[in-house]
Amino acid sequence: MKKAIVLSVVIMICLTSVMMYTACGKAEDNTKYTIKAVYDEASRTLSADMIVHYVNDNYETDGVYFHLYPAAYREGARFSPIAESDVDTAYPSGISYGGITVESVTVNGESAEWEIGGEDEDVLIVNTALKSGGSADIGMTFVVTVPEVRHRLGYADGVLNLGNWYPIAAVYENGAFRCDPYYSNGDPFYSECADYEVELTLPSGWEAAGSGSVSAALNGETVTYDFSASDVRDFAVCASPGFTCAEGEQDGVKVRFYGTKAQAETGLAIAKDAIRTFSELFGAYPYETFSAAVTPFTEGGMEYPALVYISSDMTGSLFTDTIVHETAHQWWYAAVGNDQINDAWMDEGLAEYSATLFYENNSSYGILTEDRIADAMQSFVLFSEIYGDAEGFGRMDRALGEYSTATEYAFHAYVKGELMFDSLRHLMGKDVFVKALQAYYKQYCGKIATPAALISVFEDVSGLELESFIQSWISGEAAVK
Numbered sequence: 001m002k003k004a005i006v007l008s009v010v011i012m013i014c015l016t017s018v019m020m021y022t023a024c025g026k027a028e029d030n031t032k033y034t035i036k037a038v039y040d041e042a043s044r045t046l047s048a049d050m051i052v053h054y055v056n057d058n059y060e061t062d063g064v065y066f067h068l069y070p071a072a073y074r075e076g077a078r079f080s081p082i083a084e085s086d087v088d089t090a091y092p093s094g095i096s097y098g099g100i101t102v103e104s105v106t107v108n109g110e111s112a113e114w115e116i117g118g119e120d121e122d123v124l125i126v127n128t129a130l131k132s133g134g135s136a137d138i139g140m141t142f143v144v145t146v147p148e149v150r151h152r153l154g155y156a157d158g159v160l161n162l163g164n165w166y167p168i169a170a171v172y173e174n175g176a177f178r179c180d181p182y183y184s185n186g187d188p189f190y191s192e193c194a195d196y197e198v199e200l201t202l203p204s205g206w207e208a209a210g211s212g213s214v215s216a217a218l219n220g221e222t223v224t225y226d227f228s229a230s231d232v233r234d235f236a237v238c239a240s241p242g243f244t245c246a247e248g249e250q251d252g253v254k255v256r257f258y259g260t261k262a263q264a265e266t267g268l269a270i271a272k273d274a275i276r277t278f279s280e281l282f283g284a285y286p287y288e289t290f291s292a293a294v295t296p297f298t299e300g301g302m303e304y305p306a307l308v309y310i311s312s313d314m315t316g317s318l319f320t321d322t323i324v325h326e327t328a329h330q331w332w333y334a335a336v337g338n339d340q341i342n343d344a345w346m347d348e349g350l351a352e353y354s355a356t357l358f359y360e361n362n363s364s365y366g367i368l369t370e371d372r373i374a375d376a377m378q379s380f381v382l383f384s385e386i387y388g389d390a391e392g393f394g395r396m397d398r399a400l401g402e403y404s405t406a407t408e409y410a411f412h413a414y415v416k417g418e419l420m421f422d423s424l425r426h427l428m429g430k431d432v433f434v435k436a437l438q439a440y441y442k443q444y445c446g447k448i449a450t451p452a453a454l455i456s457v458f459e460d461v462s463g464l465e466l467e468s469f470i471q472s473w474i475s476g477e478a479a480v481k
């Protein structure tokens with residue numbers, strides 16, 4: 001019983017609150033996901049029952065569409081989440097496949113007609129008529145097979161990553177549901193805020209970091225984590241029997257960092273600094289909790305609402321930088337949403353530039369803004385000297401699938417995005433620039449912002465005509481020199 005005692009101590013330390021909280025404010029009748037999932041370690045499968053109280057804002061439809069992102073991990077998928085260049089490092093024991101099987105679907109308790117569609121058999125279509133302003137309780141049972149891969153959904157080195165693992169409602173806009181497939185470039189996700197109640201059962205002795213407030217109950221061989229999250233646009237978990245958790249508080253936010261003891265302690269201090277700095281700069285952190293977990297992951301890190309992955313490959317300044325960048329995403333992506341398929345620069349460029357502002361406000365980290373910007377400029381110029389003739393080069397308004405490589409995507413969304421925000425800051429002056437970010441956060445917290453919305457807020461706050469300036473960056477007319 002030693003394990004159980006150790007775990008219950010950890011639970012007392014790390015899981016102390018179950019209050020619901022949101023800074024964004026929300027509609028009275030929000031879409032709500034209620035999920036009960038059990039993870040079987042031997043088969044690496046997750047069996048789940050889910051009921052989505054689906055609220056239809058303002059359209060009439062014959063069907064409701066859900067992304068099945070785990071389908072991209074199956075053998076034969078047309079769109080694999082793993083970029084060609086990452087295949088060697090992504091799989092610790094050779095290629096491994098996963099997937100999702102939907103077993104049954106109900107609407108308001110009655111068995112419903114459904115089909116699998118989408119470009120890559122990655123969309124669940126529930127055939128039910130829904131009037132504008134209506135709602136329906138859509139139930140489904142499904143089984144997710146977790147591949148052995150260092151990715152958003154995967155198992156490696158004793159850590160389970162549950163990112164983009166359940167059927168999530170597609171965004172309806174311009175008369176249709178958005179069914180973008182799982183591009184390996186960027187974060188190909190686009191979703192609206194909803195409430196979540198997630199009960200996840202794991203083998204006893206496992207610690208789970210998740211998007212929201214949590215309580216845990218031991219049941220002999222298993223432990224059940226009960227998560228609540230309000231007004232979040234996704235829900236993820238990272239779990240392991242090997243996690244040590246360090247917990248602190250910053251500006252009323254419970255901050256938890258999971259990893260080795262050393263990672264947890266160092267990471268917690270950085271995460272708290274980031275929460276403090278961004279809350280001061282942009283407005284209060286939007287959730288009650290913030291968790292970060294060090295996990296096997298092919299990229300530097302990954303953002304989910306109130307939870308971020310930090311790749312176990314990140315050490316030293318990369319470890320710091322990844323925590324700061326992913327924490328900034330809580331404002332830009334999580335709270336203020338954007339179309340991450342077509343406008344990735346909005347959250348990635350802003351998260352990168354927020355990291356620059358973080359270092360500017362925390363001189364003890366020893367990174368100067370002019371050095372960061374000069375590095376970004378130099379690397380973009382070098383990149384453009386080599387690839388500048390490629391079709392579409394310089395355009396930040398390309399969809400994820402239109403970038404020929406992950407590197408080309410990163411140089412545009414992150415590096416050019418950061419340079420654009422830096423040039424805007426100099427045009428507007430730092431005080432006005434920060435005020436514009438505050439107004440943008442306040443106005444679009446819990447919502448989805450478009451490039452036009454961002455431009456409009458920045459113009460209103462500054463009194464400047466910025467549209468042609470920003471558009472020239474987005475369209476590629478403005479050359480970085």
Ligand SMILES: [Zn+2]
Pocket residue numbers: 303325326329347348351
């Ligand atoms: Zn990012």
